[in-house]
Amino acid sequence: MARMVAGRLLMPQPLPLAGESARRTWRKLLRRKGLAMDAEDFLSKRPESLLAQLRREDLDRLSVDELGERIATLEAEIARTKAKRDSASAFRSAADSLFKK
Template identity: 55%
Template sequence: MDLDDILPKTPGDPLTLLVKQDLDPLSVEELHGRIAVLEAEIARAKSKIERAVNHRASADALFKR
C-alpha cells in the first residue's frame, strides 16, 4: 500500500506533513520522543475506535438489529 493512497489529499494536512518530515536532522533522543508521542496518539485513536464500536454495539442491542 502506498502512503499516497491513505493520506488525506489536502497538502496542509498535519498527518501528511508529519510523514513527509525529514528525520535526518533529529537526534536519537528526539526520535525516541517522537515515537513516544506517536504511540500515545495511536493509543488515543484505538481508544476512540473502541468507544465507537462499543457505542454501536449498544445501540444495535437496544434496537435489536
C-alpha cells in the same frame, strides 16, 4: 487585501463569498494586483492532513533523543486513537442492540 509572501497568498480575513462568485471575485483581485495565479489554486484545495505532514517531515534533522521522544508521542497517540475506536465500536454495538428490539 490579499498579498503574496514567500510564494503564498495571505488573506487577512476569511472569504466573504462562497462558490463561483468567490472564485470570480478573487480572480479579479489577483489580476488587479498582477498576481498571475488561478483562484482555483487556493479556493478548491482542502488543507493537508496532519498525517500527510508527519509522513513528509524530514527526520534527518532530529537527534536520537528527539527521535525517541517522537516515537513515544506517536505511540501515545496510537493508543489514544485505538481507545477512541474501541469506545466508538462499543457505543455502536450498544445502539444497534437497543434498536433491534
